[in-house]
Amino acid sequence: MTHSTANRTRGPVTGSPTTGNGHDPKLEIRGVTKNFVTRAGEVDALASCDLALEQGEFLTIVGPSGCGKSTLMMVAAGLDEASSGSILVDGEPAGGPGPQRSVVFQRFALFPSRTVADNICFGMQQARVPKPEQAERLEEQLTLMGLGKFRDSYPHELSGGMQQRVAIARSLVLRPEILLMDEPFGALDAQTRLLLQEELVRLRQVHRFTVLFITHSVEEAVYLADRVAVMTRRPGAIKTVIDVPGDAEWRSSDIETAMGHPEFTQLRQRVWKLVKEEIVAS
Amino acid sequence: MTTETSTSTGRVPLQRPYRPPRKRGTTSIWRRGLSGRATFVIGVASSATLVAVWHLLSATALVSPLLLPPPLRVAETFWQFLTAEYLGETLVGHTAASMTIVAGGWLLGGLVGLPLGILIGWSDRVRWLVFPLFQLLRPVPPLAWIPLAIVWLGIGDPARIFVVFLSAVVPWTINSMAAVSSVDPLLIRAARTLGAGDGSILRRVVIHTATPTLVAGARIALGNAWTTLIAAELLAASAGLGFVALNASQTLSSDILLVSMGIIGVLGALFSAILRGVGRAVAPWAKEA
Numbered sequence: 001m002t003h004s005t006a007n008r009t010r011g012p013v014t015g016s017p018t019t020g021n022g023h024d025p026k027l028e029i030r031g032v033t034k035n036f037v038t039r040a041g042e043v044d045a046l047a048s049c050d051l052a053l054e055q056g057e058f059l060t061i062v063g064p065s066g067c068g069k070s071t072l073m074m075v076a077a078g079l080d081e082a083s084s085g086s087i088l089v090d091g092e093p094a095g096g097p098g099p100q101r102s103v104v105f106q107r108f109a110l111f112p113s114r115t116v117a118d119n120i121c122f123g124m125q126q127a128r129v130p131k132p133e134q135a136e137r138l139e140e141q142l143t144l145m146g147l148g149k150f151r152d153s154y155p156h157e158l159s160g161g162m163q164q165r166v167a168i169a170r171s172l173v174l175r176p177e178i179l180l181m182d183e184p185f186g187a188l189d190a191q192t193r194l195l196l197q198e199e200l201v202r203l204r205q206v207h208r209f210t211v212l213f214i215t216h217s218v219e220e221a222v223y224l225a226d227r228v229a230v231m232t233r234r235p236g237a238i239k240t241v242i243d244v245p246g247d248a249e250w251r252s253s254d255i256e257t258a259m260g261h262p263e264f265t266q267l268r269q270r271v272w273k274l275v276k277e278e279i280v281a282s
Numbered sequence: 283m284t285t286e287t288s289t290s291t292g293r294v295p296l297q298r299p300y301r302p303p304r305k306r307g308t309t310s311i312w313r314r315g316l317s318g319r320a321t322f323v324i325g326v327a328s329s330a331t332l333v334a335v336w337h338l339l340s341a342t343a344l345v346s347p348l349l350l351p352p353p354l355r356v357a358e359t360f361w362q363f364l365t366a367e368y369l370g371e372t373l374v375g376h377t378a379a380s381m382t383i384v385a386g387g388w389l390l391g392g393l394v395g396l397p398l399g400i401l402i403g404w405s406d407r408v409r410w411l412v413f414p415l416f417q418l419l420r421p422v423p424p425l426a427w428i429p430l431a432i433v434w435l436g437i438g439d440p441a442r443i444f445v446v447f448l449s450a451v452v453p454w455t456i457n458s459m460a461a462v463s464s465v466d467p468l469l470i471r472a473a474r475t476l477g478a479g480d481g482s483i484l485r486r487v488v489i490h491t492a493t494p495t496l497v498a499g500a501r502i503a504l505g506n507a508w509t510t511l512i513a514a515e516l517l518a519a520s521a522g523l524g525f526v527a528l529n530a531s532q533t534l535s536s537d538i539l540l541v542s543m544g545i546i547g548v549l550g551a552l553f554s555a556i557l558r559g560v561g562r563a564v565a566p567w568a569k570e571a
């Protein structure tokens with residue numbers, strides 16, 4: 001990251017929040033607002049949101065429930081049209097959804113009529129990846145997610161945590177450049193959660209994908225992120241973005257150990273306070 | 283067989299809330315549900331009881347055999363007319379005649395109703411265009427078309443196929459439409475992010491997910507077609523089980539009447555069972571509806 005201020009406070013961002021050294025951010029959310037027209041009237045879900053993610057960056061978003069996090073992600077994925085503003089990928093308007101911006105949905109969204117293996121292969125079949133390579137990549141994901149025994153199971157036969165893993169595998173198997181994850185570990189038990197958090201950290205070190213990651217957990221947000229964005233209550237806007245030092249000591253340890261680290265605790269408390277202000281105020 | 287309320291506008295209940303399986307012994311037998319074998323045994327037992335009561339009624343001459351012939355005579359008649367002719371055909375021939383027309387009308391109904399329903403469920407534009415017209419025609423009972431069918435097509439098979447078609451096309455369409463529009467939109471979104479276009483989504487996600495409901499629609503359509511055909515044969519036919527029943531009643535041949543009614547009932551149940559089996563075979567992932 002080029003900007004050194006650890007704390008960019010909320011406010012209208014003038015111009016494009018590119019980093020200024022000539023290259024475009026991988027994913028840019030520029031002045032995005034969203035309002036839904038419902039029978040009960042208009043709902044302002046997002047006030048102007050601006051975010052720019054560098055190639056390979058891991059940005060987490062925390063915010064009070066109902067503040068518009070999922071909405072922001074749907075817009076970023078190209079699944080919903082912003083009411084105003086735009087989404088740019090590599091500096092170009094991103095257009096409709098596609099496998100390069102892979103999404104892990106808050107509600108899994110597995111295909112009920114397909115087995116675990118078929119769910120994971122769906123995107124590869126769509127992209128006409130050669131069969132042998134499909135098989136290879138499928139095996140890799142099944143092993144990674146510990147789903148080997150469930151390859152022929154249908155989603156309804158799996159626990160919530162297992163379903164979530166299938167959803168993650170279905171995204172990762174496409175080796176996306178950008179990964180949009182909406183509370184992907186929300187349905188997991190504590191152990192699996194730990195396991196997958198560490199796995200995700202390892203994976204991004206290998207693949208360097210760019211991740212926009214929504215979570216309820218402040219610990220998770222701090223542990224995984226290069227930067228943590230805190231959203232205001234609805235209509236959601238980016239309240240503050242906090243840098244997480246890349247060279248922090250706790251970086252190399254697992255989340256349990258990291259949480260005992262004073263530096264980590266300090267960051268966590270800072271983020272938590274920002275979130276709490278929004279919850280209390282609403 | 284479980285009973286089924288299938289009216290001409292029959293619609294499949296879309297999703298049942300998941301109920302956790304009950305532990306044996308904690309609730310009464312009625313609420314617990316039974317294994318396939320147990321239901322079979324109970325079914326056989328209750329049918330046997332019915333036949334026994336029937337036999338007693340006619341044996342003790344409580345009911346005139348003219349009105350209710352004893353079960354053995356009905357069985358004999360059945361056996362005899364399997365090979366002997368009644369009104370120009372054996373029972374097999376009459377059954378085949380009825381089934382041909384049902385198959386024709388039902389298949390034609392599917393040929394039109396299945397794609398039509400899928401399109402109505404999938405595309406708002408098609409829905410706006412077609413649905414009002416459809417809603418207008420739907421309340422007309424299929425049998426009310428018979429006079430018009432006779433004027434248009436004469437009194438032969440085409441008229442009956444047409445009426446059966448009308449009775450089948452409605453549930454085909456309505457259920458296909460419901461099946462498609464009840465697919466979770468989030469699945470469609472997920473498919474889009476996985477690189478699927480409209481065609482792929484319709485085929486690989488929407489129709490695939492909707493298969494069990496589509497088959498259930500086919501089953502209801504077949505039930506409707508069968509009911510309507512028999513009714514149509516009571517009005518205008520020269521062969522078929524309904525035609526047999528009508529003539530038997532006019533000549534007071536209650537044994538033949540009962541035989542034809544028995545066949546009508548058994549075949550109706552059989553069709554339903556077969557399509558249930560088909561549903562299970564093509565969508566093993568679906569919870570029993």
Ligand SMILES: Nc1ncnc2c1ncn2[C@@H]1O[C@H](COP(=O)(O)OP(=O)(O)OP(=O)(O)O)[C@@H](O)[C@H]1O
Nearest residue numbers: 036038043045064065066067068069070071072234
């Ligand atoms: N399709 C929609 N139509 C109308 N209102 C909507 C729609 N989707 C979301 N909203 C509203 O927008 C607001 C933000 O919803 P959103 O799902 O983005 O919240 P969230 O931050 O993801 O919440 P959570 O943390 O509970 O998942 C809510 O008030 C919600 O009611």
Ligand SMILES: [Mg+2]
Nearest residue numbers: 069070106182
């Ligand atoms: Mg959400």
